[in-house]
Amino acid sequence: MRVTIADVAREAGVSKTTVSRVVNLKGEVDGSTAARVREVIAQLGYVPSSGAVGLARGSSRTVGMLVPSLTWPWMGELLQGVVDTVEAADYGLLLFTCNRGADSVERFTTQVSARAFDGLVVIEPENTLHRLTALHRSGLPIVLIDDRGHHPDFPSVVTTNHEGGASAARHLRAAGRTRPLVVTGPRHFGCVRDRLAGFRSVLPEGPVVDGDFTELGGRLAVEGLLAEGVEFDSVFAHNDVTAAGVLRALRTAGRRVPDDVAVVGFDDIPMAEHTEPPLTTVRQPTRQMGEAAARLLLGHLGGAPAPRRPVTLPTELVVRRSAP
Amino acid sequence: MRVTIADVAREAGVSKTTVSRVVNLKGEVDGSTAARVREVIAQLGYVPSSGAVGLARGSSRTVGMLVPSLTWPWMGELLQGVVDTVEAADYGLLLFTCNRGADSVERFTTQVSARAFDGLVVIEPENTLHRLTALHRSGLPIVLIDDRGHHPDFPSVVTTNHEGGASAARHLRAAGRTRPLVVTGPRHFGCVRDRLAGFRSVLPEGPVVDGDFTELGGRLAVEGLLAEGVEFDSVFAHNDVTAAGVLRALRTAGRRVPDDVAVVGFDDIPMAEHTEPPLTTVRQPTRQMGEAAARLLLGHLGGAPAPRRPVTLPTELVVRRSAP
DNA sequence: CTGAAAGCGCTTACAG
DNA sequence: CTGAAAGCGCTTACAG
Numbered sequence: 059m060r061v062t063i064a065d066v067a068r069e070a071g072v073s074k075t076t077v078s079r080v081v082n083l084k085g086e087v088d089g090s091t092a093a094r095v096r097e098v099i100a101q102l103g104y105v106p107s108s109g110a111v112g113l114a115r116g117s118s119r120t121v122g123m124l125v126p127s128l129t130w131p132w133m134g135e136l137l138q139g140v141v142d143t144v145e146a147a148d149y150g151l152l153l154f155t156c157n158r159g160a161d162s163v164e165r166f167t168t169q170v171s172a173r174a175f176d177g178l179v180v181i182e183p184e185n186t187l188h189r190l191t192a193l194h195r196s197g198l199p200i201v202l203i204d205d206r207g208h209h210p211d212f213p214s215v216v217t218t219n220h221e222g223g224a225s226a227a228r229h230l231r232a233a234g235r236t237r238p239l240v241v242t243g244p245r246h247f248g249c250v251r252d253r254l255a256g257f258r259s260v261l262p263e264g265p266v267v268d269g270d271f272t273e274l275g276g277r278l279a280v281e282g283l284l285a286e287g288v289e290f291d292s293v294f295a296h297n298d299v300t301a302a303g304v305l306r307a308l309r310t311a312g313r314r315v316p317d318d319v320a321v322v323g324f325d326d327i328p329m330a331e332h333t334e335p336p337l338t339t340v341r342q343p344t345r346q347m348g349e350a351a352a353r354l355l356l357g358h359l360g361g362a363p364a365p366r367r368p369v370t371l372p373t374e375l376v377v378r379r380s381a382p
Numbered sequence: 383m384r385v386t387i388a389d390v391a392r393e394a395g396v397s398k399t400t401v402s403r404v405v406n407l408k409g410e411v412d413g414s415t416a417a418r419v420r421e422v423i424a425q426l427g428y429v430p431s432s433g434a435v436g437l438a439r440g441s442s443r444t445v446g447m448l449v450p451s452l453t454w455p456w457m458g459e460l461l462q463g464v465v466d467t468v469e470a471a472d473y474g475l476l477l478f479t480c481n482r483g484a485d486s487v488e489r490f491t492t493q494v495s496a497r498a499f500d501g502l503v504v505i506e507p508e509n510t511l512h513r514l515t516a517l518h519r520s521g522l523p524i525v526l527i528d529d530r531g532h533h534p535d536f537p538s539v540v541t542t543n544h545e546g547g548a549s550a551a552r553h554l555r556a557a558g559r560t561r562p563l564v565v566t567g568p569r570h571f572g573c574v575r576d577r578l579a580g581f582r583s584v585l586p587e588g589p590v591v592d593g594d595f596t597e598l599g600g601r602l603a604v605e606g607l608l609a610e611g612v613e614f615d616s617v618f619a620h621n622d623v624t625a626a627g628v629l630r631a632l633r634t635a636g637r638r639v640p641d642d643v644a645v646v647g648f649d650d651i652p653m654a655e656h657t658e659p660p661l662t663t664v665r666q667p668t669r670q671m672g673e674a675a676a677r678l679l680l681g682h683l684g685g686a687p688a689p690r691r692p693v694t695l696p697t698e699l700v701v702r703r704s705a706p
Numbered sequence: 707c708t709g710a711a712a713g714c715g716c717t718t719a720c721a722g
Numbered sequence: 723c724t725g726a727a728a729g730c731g732c733t734t735a736c737a738g
Contacts (some may be wrong), residue, residue, distance in 0.1 A: 060497070062715055073725045078717060086723055105495035109436045110715035113730050118433060120476075128462040131652060134453040141452060141479050145489065150498060152444075153477045155465050165469065171429035173384070174474060273656070302656045309658070328455060332597070332626045334633070334658030386731055397709045402733060410707055434731035437714050 061104045070098040081106060108150075120150040121355055122175035124166060126183040128155060131299065131327035132344045136203065139348025140179055147356050156183045163189060170198055177355045179348075182206060201355045203347055204368065206247045213358070214368045215351045219249045222340040222373035223256025226294050226322045229338070229375055231261055233382070235292035235320055241269040241279045241304060243296040253296055253324060264290060269300050276303025284311050291319060292381070298323040298330045298339055305333055305380065320381035335379035343371045385428045394422040405430060432474075444474040445679055446499035448490060450507040452479060455623065455651035456668045460527065463672025464503055471680050480507045487513060494522055501679045503672075506530060525679045527671055528692065530571045537682070538692045539675045543573045546664040546697035547580025550618050550646045553662070553699055555585055557706070559616035559644055565593040565603045565628060567620040577620055577648060588614060593624050600627025608635050615643060616705070622647040622654045622663055629657055629704065644705035659703035667695045 063081075067074045072095060079085045080095040087095075098104075112118040121144055125133065144151045152175050156163050163186060169175075170193055177199035180190060187210055194200045194212045202214040230238055238261050243250040245268060254266070265288055269275035276295055280303075283290065293308075295301035301323030305315060313319050315335055323330060326341035350369050358364055387405075391398045396419060403409045404419040411419075422428075436442040445468055449457065468475045476499050478490050487510060493499075494517055501523035504514060511534060518524045518536045526538040554562055562585050567574040569592060578590070589612055593599035600619055604627075607614065617632075619625035625647030629639060637643050639659055647654060650665035674693050682688055 060715090063717095064715080074716080075718080075725055076723090079724090082717085084717095088723055091723080103495070105492055107437070107715055108493070108496040108498045109433050109442060110730090111717080112433045113431070113437050113732085114715075114717040116717095116730070128465065129458040129652075134458055137477075138452040138479070141477060145479070148489070150493065151477045153461075153465060153475045155462070155469065165472075168429055169432070169474065171427070172432040174432045306656075328453075329653045329656055332630075332653055332657055384731090387733095388731080398732080399709055399734085400707090403708090406733085408733095412707055415707080431731055434714090435733080437716085438731075438733040440714070440733095 060107070061102045063104070063106065066095065066098050066102060066104050069102065070095045117176050118150075118174060119148070120152050120175045121352070121359075122152045122154060122169070122178045124154045124156060124178060124180040124183070126156060126181060131329065132325055132342065135344040136181070136348040139345040139350075140352045141348075143349045143352035143356070149356065156186075167193070177201075177359050179203065179351045179355055182208065199355060199358045201351045201358070203351045206249055208248060209368065213354050213364045215347050215354065215371065216368045217342050217347065217371050218373050219252035220256035220259075222324065222342075222375075223253035223258075223294070224260050225256075225373065225375045226324070226340055227257045227260030229377070229381065230292045230294070230320060230322065233292075233320060236261075236263065237290045238264040238292045238294055239279070239283060239288075239290040240264065240266045241276055241293060241295045241300050242266060243269055243271045243300070250296055257294055269296060271297050271300060273299050273303035273306070276300035277307040278303075280304050280307035280311070284313075293319060293321045295321065295323050298325045298327045298337060301337055301339065301380075302329065302333055305335075305337070309334075316379065316381050322381050326376050330376075331378070333380070338378045338381035339376050341374045341376045343373070346371050384431070385426045387428070387430065390419065390422050390426060390428050393426065394419045441500050441683075442474075442498060443472070444476050444499045445676070445683075446476045446478060446493070446502045448478045448480060448502060448504040448507070450480060450505060455653065456649055456666065459668040460505070460672040463669040463674075464676045465672075467673045467676035467680070473680065480510075491517070501525075501683050503527065503675045503679055506532065523679060523682045525675045525682070527675045528573075530573055532572055533692065537678050537688045539671050539678065539695065540692045541666050541671065541695050542697050543576035544580035544583075546648065546666075546699075547577035547582075547618070548584050549580075549697065549699045550648070550664050551581045551584030553701070553705065554616045554618070554644060554646065557616075557644060560585075560587065561614045562588040562616040562618055563603070563607060563612075563614040564588065564590045565600055565617060565619045565624050566590060567593060567595045567624070574620055581618055593620060595621050595624060597623050597627035597630070600624035601631040602627075604628050604631035604635070608637075617643060617645045619645065619647050622649045622651045622661060625661055625663065625704075626653065626657055629659075629661070633658075640703065640705050646705050650700050654700075655702070657704070662702045662705035663700050665698045665700045667697070670695050 063074050063077050066077045079087050080092050181203045200212045204214045204216045267279040293304050323337045323339035326339045330337040330339050387398050387401050390401045403411050404416050480487050505527045524536045528538045528540045591603040617628050647661045647663035650663045654661040654663050
């Protein structure tokens with residue numbers, strides 16, 4: 059049978075109130091009384107029921123995390139950052155995904171109303187910002203990890219997409235490249251517009267092809283341009299997966315990397331080290347973004363005021379052989 | 383303010399008992415009464431507090447998941463399998479990691495005693511089997527996803543490591559390779575011993591080098607053997623990350639893959655498609671293993687008897703260019 | 707078919 | 723310094 063606070067109280071010859079005070083270090087308790095209670099607690103192996111504590115206190119000491127997918131290449135690092143921070147603060151982490159669209163968001167909203175968690179870290183699933191805003195207005199603390207370049211009403215963590223694009227361009231320009239091809243991600247993502255604008259601010263010339271963040275997209279972009287006879291001496295792909303497709307298409311076409319064409323990606327996912335040649339890329343501080351988001355949320359739950367501007371973490375150019 | 387069952391009862395002019403019956407579809411309730419209650423529920427937006435329900439019922443409708451790390455390459459797929467299954471059953475998923483050793487396991491054990499979840503899916507962190515066994519004995523339903531070849535007292539999900547190794551060997555033999563190099567993982571993992579034994583049952587000859595599941599390990603193994611002048615016409619690496627190191631070392635040494643040396647990995651992580659050449663590998667059904675583990679646990683929570691033998695999901699050889 | 711009451715395991719004014 | 727009692731929001735015998 060489960061050991062309850064009543065068992066401890068009886069065994070120690072005190073009231074439940076006193077046991078509670080000892081457990082929570084709240085209020086004055088006589089030294090010897092406290093010692094006796096602690097002894098009984100250890101002896102019985104008493105651990106307060108999180109459910110009962112939550113009900114009595116009106117909070118669950120748990121934060122929720124909502125992600126569109128767990129299989130995206132940078133998700134593991136991000137999640138690890140969140141989990142580490144949350145666990146260090148003795149909170150639990152309730153994980154939700156919404157890869158089945160409206161249905162799962164519905165289900166999720168129910169969990170919110172059920173008060174299953176005190177606050178939420180979210181990577182925005184497409185077209186959910188208005189729902190999240192509604193939840194936030196109704197009192198749920200939310201922090202957004204923004205990979206799309208949105209600017210919601212609630213706190214968010216972003217990276218320097220514009221500067222990241224610019225740094226890629228500066229690196230290519232310094233290497234003497236003048237005719238870059240840009241393979242973008244979906245244009246309706248704010249981050250894509252920022253990366254492109256940053257790149258263009260340094261290297262305004264050269265073709266642009268719309269990609270879709272997939273390997274195939276990168277491959278088709280390069281194949282198409284080569285077929286048309288369009289020349290370029292470098293490629294800036296808006297994510298690493300696309301860059302992998304670019305590398306493959308170039309190899310198939312007999313173009314040497316980096317001699318004929320230098321290639322730069324974005325993200326620095328684990329794969330980037332293992333392409334041939336290894337990929338020069340703009341690193342997103344994914345893990346740190348997760349940590350920052352969790353810290354922001356925990357701080358807010360602890361009463362700290364929410365920052366009015368997005369928390370911005372810098373990208374970093376990682377130079378490997380595809381663009382030395 | 384939060385809407386409670388009392389609010390609904392008052393508004394509908396019935397008792398809390400009746401509201402509870404309507405919500406949980408339990409016991410007889412007059413049709414028109416039920417309809418009225420449902421109307422009020424919808425109108426007030428009532429959602430039962432998960433904490434209170436859990437306390438009253440003695441269960442949390444939440445399962446825990448304990449993983450050693452979230453950044454391992456196949457963890458995303460596995461987690462997605464677990465989450466999808468758990469969410470579909472209307473359970474919550476509480477995520478724990480234990481990358482800080484004993485401390486985090488301690489913290490985790492506390493959560494168990496706090497009854498924060500009803501059952502546990504676990505990927506075994508090193509040296510924790512005895513603790514898990516103790517938790518299981520004390521009444522916590524546990525399902526192990528076993529990547530190590532253990533055989534615990536509680537239900538587990540495994541893949542066919544022996545047959546996977548054998549299939550790699552058959553594939554190489556059919557391609558006329560006779561002098562394979564095997565680069566293993568850590569020898570104390572049961573899965574490593576199984577993969578090796580399976581491979582050896584088909585191709586008993588050739589050198590074996592101990593690896594450690596890292597890229598560097600694979601690279602060093604090949605470099606060492608080439609330096610010693612040991613000849614081999616193929617490599618079976620015990621995971622894909624090691625195989626990536628093998629490919630790199632071979633390329634550096636000027637050996638062509640697959641012409642001079644064919645390479646087969648294990649796992650089929652996302653990277654395997656993107657190495658040069660793309661990697662032939664023994665696919666672990668990671669996502670399905672997650673799904674199976676979650677189903678097993680949910681079934682057990684629902685009263686189904688636990689299977690006495692590990693649930694075994696088959697590996698599958700995925701042929702790409704590194705070993706056609 | 708329906709409800710009053712006890713109970714789940716805690717916390718927290720309030721009173722002493 | 724300590725405790726009795728109410729309350730958190732539910733569920734579930736039990737009685738009618």
